[in-house]
Amino acid sequence: MFDYIEFPTLPIVKVHLIINCVLTFITVTVVGLRIVARFMSGAGLWWDDYLILFALPQGIGMLIIQGMWAPMGIGYDVTETLPNLETILKMLVAYELIYSTAISTVKLSVMIFYLRVFVNRGLRLAVKAALTFVALWSTANILQVFLICRPFAKTYSLTAEGVCGDQVASFIAIGAFNIISDVIILTLPLPTVWALKMSTPSKLGITGVFLIGLIVSVVAILRIVTLTQLELTNLTGTMIWADFWSTTEPNLAILCVSLPMLGSLWSRCFTTRRGASKLAYNSSENNTNGSAFSKIKNPSQPDNQIPLEGLYAANQEVHYQSAVATATTPDLERDTRSAYPVDGDKDSGSEVALTDLPEQGRQDANGGIRVQTKWTISHN
Structure with missing residues (x-):
């Protein structure tokens, strides 16, 4: 050449x-x-x-x-x-x-x-x-x-x-x-x-x-x-x-x-799955495409918690929980919560959980339909 x-x-x-x-x-x-x-x-x-x-x-x-x-x-x-x-x-x-x-x-x-x-x-x-x-x-x-x-x-x-x-x-x-x-x-x-x-x-x-x-x-x-x-x-x-x-x-x-x-x-x-380290971090931005530091709203904690296990952790998780009640009276909501408790702190890490009220709890005196739903979304 x-x-x-x-x-x-x-x-x-x-x-x-x-x-x-x-x-x-x-x-x-x-x-x-x-x-x-x-x-x-x-x-x-x-x-x-x-x-x-x-x-x-x-x-x-x-x-x-x-x-x-x-x-x-x-x-x-x-x-x-x-x-x-x-x-x-x-x-x-x-x-x-x-x-x-x-x-x-x-x-x-x-x-x-x-x-x-x-x-x-x-x-x-x-x-x-x-x-x-x-x-x-x-x-x-x-x-x-x-x-x-x-x-x-x-x-x-x-x-x-x-x-x-x-x-x-x-x-x-x-x-x-x-x-x-x-x-x-x-x-x-x-x-x-x-x-x-x-x-x-x-x-x-x-x-x-x-x-x-x-x-x-x-x-x-x-x-x-x-x-x-x-x-x-x-x-x-x-x-x-x-x-x-x-x-x-x-x-x-x-x-x-x-x-x-x-x-x-x-x-x-080489290691077993460990819980992610929690880093408290505040930001005013609403969206971050593909970010490992994505913000997580958790009203029970004063700061946003960011799961971090290495820069490209395999078990980075983003959780969003929402409890929705439709046409539910306070008394019925209180009764059904005590009868059918939902543990909001646990999730399988890979599935979506849907919990409905029993059939007898779905109708009130006025014949309305009441459904209480809890979603737990986990993204790995």
Whole structure:
């Protein structure tokens, strides 16, 4: 496919390639389990899942390019690899483009997940603002791949006439933005989590779930350090570590944002069904499509109770109870309640219960029909 002179792959390059192959394999496996968990929960896929599925082949694509670079002289001085340099530069354009889109896709997936889960108006507005900013910045990152050199051919051609901006500086700027945006995105829900009425250990656990993605920020920092050592005049001789960390970052990001979604699958496979933790949460919104933090009106409690057992719990339940009496006198209602008590605190978790009054209790002195009905609806 590409014409190049093959060089013996250096041991360090082989180690880097093996590490990223293992990481990518684990990432693919975890994403597959994430999809299984979503279907097992009965919720199906949502836009955050689709975006991860879109990012996954991009991460694999970066690994493929890293593998293709390995025998082209990565780690060798450019004076030795000069015949391969134009091919490497052409692949670098694709590499930059895939990196920008993959990282952006993961960030968008996380924020859309927040919009699906949280109903807090202030948090949702903050997430939408961050989402808009990330989308605009990501578009700029993609455009700079094509605009940093004029004409575009100068980006990869050794003989083309033209001028290029500081490409290394642009790589560092993009990396710095990734770190800052990662921290902002991952800490956005923390004020809401710590405002919930729950135990401190539970808050710490949920906080840890959201902050697991900061591992990616550590990798991004290491990538920036290696980029400061990158010299385009000796690209093959100085790109060993930049190549490694640039492939690691998006695949690790996909892995980190998918791991917390396996909670319900773990519960189904390795633990018995437990009662969901109750988180008190107040919101002024009325509807949240597909939200695991859906509000539950319970007049006997001062706050809305939110069942939460992991981010994708298999036993998330939403209960709505309604007692309806039609043309029932107070005396008859009192008598029938004592004769036929209904336990409003119990439900089977999967069925609808309908209780009618007996035949002799359905007619009063005026011959009217009176029916008292109790519905208990449970959604898993």
